[in-house]
Amino acid sequence: MIQSFIDLRSDTVTHPTPEMRQAMAQAEVGDDVMGEDPTVNRLEELAAEKLGKEAGLFIPSGTMGNLAAILTHCGRGDEMIVGHLSHTYLFEAGGSAALGGVHPFVVPNQPDGTLRLEDLRKAVREDDPHYPTSRLIILENTHNRCGGVVLTPEYMQAVGAFAREKQLKLHVDGARIFNAAVALQVPVADLVRDADSVTFCLSKGLCAPVGSVLCGSREFIYRARRIRKQLGGGMRQAGILAAAGIIALEKMVDRLAEDHARARLLAERLCGVKGLVVENPHPQTNMVYLRLEEGISIDAPEVSAQLEKLGVKVDWVDVRRFRLVTHYWVNDEDIHRALAAFAQVLRSFSPR
Numbered sequence: 041m042i043q044s045f046i047d048l049r050s051d052t053v054t055h056p057t058p059e060m061r062q063a064m065a066q067a068e069v070g071d072d073v074m075g076e077d078p079t080v081n082r083l084e085e086l087a088a089e090k091l092g093k094e095a096g097l098f099i100p101s102g103t104m105g106n107l108a109a110i111l112t113h114c115g116r117g118d119e120m121i122v123g124h125l126s127h128t129y130l131f132e133a134g135g136s137a138a139l140g141g142v143h144p145f146v147v148p149n150q151p152d153g154t155l156r157l158e159d160l161r162k163a164v165r166e167d168d169p170h171y172p173t174s175r176l177i178i179l180e181n182t183h184n185r186c187g188g189v190v191l192t193p194e195y196m197q198a199v200g201a202f203a204r205e206k207q208l209k210l211h212v213d214g215a216r217i218f219n220a221a222v223a224l225q226v227p228v229a230d231l232v233r234d235a236d237s238v239t240f241c242l243s244k245g246l247c248a249p250v251g252s253v254l255c256g257s258r259e260f261i262y263r264a265r266r267i268r269k270q271l272g273g274g275m276r277q278a279g280i281l282a283a284a285g286i287i288a289l290e291k292m293v294d295r296l297a298e299d300h301a302r303a304r305l306l307a308e309r310l311c312g313v314k315g316l317v318v319e320n321p322h323p324q325t326n327m328v329y330l331r332l333e334e335g336i337s338i339d340a341p342e343v344s345a346q347l348e349k350l351g352v353k354v355d356w357v358d359v360r361r362f363r364l365v366t367h368y369w370v371n372d373e374d375i376h377r378a379l380a381a382f383a384q385v386l387r388s389f390s391p392r
């Protein structure tokens with residue numbers, strides 16, 4: 041990826057690696073809607089195997105993967121229990137309501153990304169004609185808005201056990217589940233053992249250009265395949281894309297630890313920049329959240345515009361707040377250049 045700026049806005053900005061481009065050029069393809077694309081089939085099997093599930097389904101985006109899971113688990117008027125800071129609740133354009141008539145019951149996310157079991161217990165509806173029918177719990181791991189934090193296997197299992205007790209389904213929005221597994225040093229399957237379905241993104245830290253995989257039981261994926269078609273997500277010679285996904289899964293997972301180390305370095309050094317408050321000075325994965333100190337007279341969009349002039353792109357998530365994300369195309373030197381740019385921009389605005 042030849043570019044003159046350092047892009048810390050997201051790990052979605054990652055371009056495919058040269059090896060991926062080569063695999064894409066040479067991919068064997070077929071019509072995937074007819075089930076005839078051998079490369080897609082291979083990706084789906086590989087993903088399912090890694091996650092310890094029976095089957096997988098290649099989906100154009102994480103958003104569509106979550107939506108397909110929700111629509112497969114829930115009918116109209118059913119209720120899904122979600123965190124107030126979850127991606128599904130905040131950033132998926134209300135698709136579950138718009139397209140599925142699924143009602144959200146919103147529970148507070150704790151700072152560690154979890155939903156408290158006692159809050160979940162209170163959220164489950166009794167069987168009463170006044171109420172929607174509780175059907176689904178969604179967990180997010182890593183949790184994006186909570187700082188890229190990891191939810192442990194023990195917690196995931198506890199929620200899984202609770203869901204079973206209440207005869208609810210558990211979906212994991214695992215857009216960055218491999219970041220969680222690498223940070224915790226556990227097999228990814230340990231994190232999703234109790235989940236009825238999981239979505240993960242190939243197109244973020246794993247560098248593939250497009251795509252997510254939804255995994256679950258064979259029966260679940262059979263039904264989800266029809267939903268994907270309804271949503272217009274049935275692709276034809278998608279093996280071109282799946283080929284990059286296979287490399288993502290085989291070659292790009294272990295190296296996520298490097299992104300985490302760079303996020304720690306970035307956070308640690310940003311703590312020393314006057315005018316900034318690092319919200320997670322010890323990031324668990326690849327995200328650093330920070331905000332401008334009270335006395336700083338400029339706001340985040342202005343800081344971000346000035347950083348861009350210095351060749352650094354950052355995502356401001358609020359008028360005083362930023363999110364920085366490390367990824368494959370950010371090296372140590374880029375981290376130091378980004379730090380220098382922050383220091384330069386903030387220097388002139390430090391409170392006296």
Ligand SMILES: *Cc1c(COP(=O)(O)O)cnc(C)c1O
Binds near residue numbers: 127180184215216241
């Ligand atoms: C990125 C992301 C998604 C899905 O994103 P797409 O851009 O639709 O692929 C879902 N959940 C979380 C937590 C995410 O960060």
